[in-house]
Amino acid sequence: MRTEAIDPPGISWHRVSPKYVTVRLVQWAIENLITVVVLTLPLVFVLLGWWRWPPLWLAITVPAVTLVLAVWRLLLIPRQVRAIGYAERDDDLLVRGGIFFQRTMTVPYGRMQYVDIGVGPVERGLGLCTLKLHTASPGTNASIPGLPAAEGARLREQLAARGEARLAGL
Amino acid sequence: MTANVPEAGAPSAVPVAPDGEWLRVHPASPFVRGWVALAAIGFFFGRDFFERLLQGRPVFEQDFAGRAPWLVAGGGIVLVVTVLGFILTWYFTKYQISEGYVRVNSGFLFRQQRQARLDRVQAIDIVQPLLARIFGLAELKFEVADAGESAVKLAYLRMDVARQLRATILARAAGMVPDPARPQEAAPEAPEHPVLSVPPSRLIGSLLLSEQSFFVVVGGIASVILSAVTENRGFFFYLIPAVLGLAASYWGSFNKGYNFTAAISPDGIRLRYGLLDTQAQTLPPGRVQALKVAQSPLWRIFGWYRIQVNVAGYGAAGSNGETASRTTLLPVGKLPEVMSMLALVLPDPGTPEPGRIFAAGLSGLDSDGGFVTTPLRARFLAPLGWRRNGFATTDSALLIRSGRWWRELVVVPHQRTQSMALHQGPLARRFRVADLVLHTTAGPVSPRLTQAGLDEARSLFDAQSARARLARKRQISEQWLATVVPAPVVAPVVTPVVVPTQTPLPQQSPQQEGPQRG
Structure with missing residues (x-):
């Protein structure tokens, strides 16, 4: 995996499962196709002559632009999934993500309050899970999606054990 | 006064119940809290009467004699039910302090038991709304690190009882143990020295x-x-x-904000304020998670600053004005007062010349006081602020300053850093800068170092992780006296005297009412 400029040097990142792309595709389909279909309805009505407003150009432009944006987001999904990475260091967990707006986060083991594992319907079908880390700060929005279930369970136990050993107060 | 406090010999000393005894709040408290309900009942039944009186009509109509018994009976029943509810609420609300926990039982239909660890106290407040103040009562609020509601709310206690309870809780939380020879003796209230007033x-x-x-x-x-x-x-x-x-x-x-005064005591920082409703806050040492000193352009005329803090129990300041005032450490103050408040929050500034560094953080530009600012190449991203946006580190805290007109200085102690993240958008990548975000507990301060040079940001990211790790290792106990004074007098939290049997806490069962007198 390519190391970006803001990543600490010398880290070997663990990638999430490539199957996570499917999960994102399903999410994308639910969100975007419905939007596009709904926005296309005025065009249909205008073409059928049921509606006089909006003008034809507006009725075409709005769904067209939405469609283009949706396709753009669709094309980004595989790269976005490839950009998600995590690394266990001695004292903290690194989580990175994003292509355009990149983020590299470090969560010290001693600061973890609890660890969640969530499994959605599509994820369950693919044998994946999402791991979520919580500290005392609401700003810690650290989740690792698309982990294989076994890896997720291993990571959770590992984090719990390390958190126990290094637990600090607030 | 609650019946279970016996008459003491010394009139000034408030007698304290022995460890583990269940106490009740002041009997008048439901009436002070629920006076609105009583007033509404009075209004509902009295309105007609007063209207007639004002309009000069006969107060009693011809057929009044027929209706009067029903009116009186209806009013009486509503009143009796309300008062009975008040009495039951009071009777079933009990609290106890023992073995490092404070416990509160409340409710009679839906019962609730709650316990909070004393050494997890984040802040403890004594609040006096106007009506309670008239009756000499006070509410005690005990905050733990949960940004929701207060962990423990005791409304209302007599003022001296509330203060005594606060002193006891703080003493236990600090790691002091009651003298086994004289368990009845109250923990002395910590002496305090006034620092400033507005x-x-x-x-x-x-x-x-x-x-x-x-x-x-x-x-x-x-x-x-x-x-x-x-x-x-x-x-x-x-x-x-x-x-x-x-x-x-x-x-x-x-x-x-009226009559704002700050004082320091071994228990922590004491803040008092309020004109009609008064509030007294106590922030034990080391409970401030992050701090922000801000100055707006208009305030620069007189050199005024405001200090806000994140404290774990207080939560985020939303539309709720109460949280906003609770998270304000100094509503308006001049530079020396800001410095003395900073000294209270950060007793160990971690630098030989704190005055110079903090002053540079408040009003400095460029590399005054050792600040590292946005590099010259990124000045187009922040044409005004790039000479201000920067950071400096001491051995105990990270200082982030920003804003040319709306000046801000954010201070985060190393041992309070939760997690960190580097952010970089496409434009920032073009200019080789990055933002560093520090995550702290919910509150008005959200530390973010904007547009730091990439290399500086990355090395700060690494160094800050290391510093936070070291600081965490150094801080071993939540009991602040135990960390300061490693004397054997303080240590015996684990001696058999204090923890006699670790009983399975029979008081916790819902039907518990306690063999209390009264």
């Missing part, structure tokens, strides 16, 4: 010079011009609600 004139000045006032003036001028142009006299009527709202807002700020 005179009312400055408070009024700060309100007049707020951004809100600026928009009031601008809005007033705009509406005068508008009404002159459109020749619409009725225009002003629309402003009446706005004026009322503004007056309420100013009054709220004045009422909350």
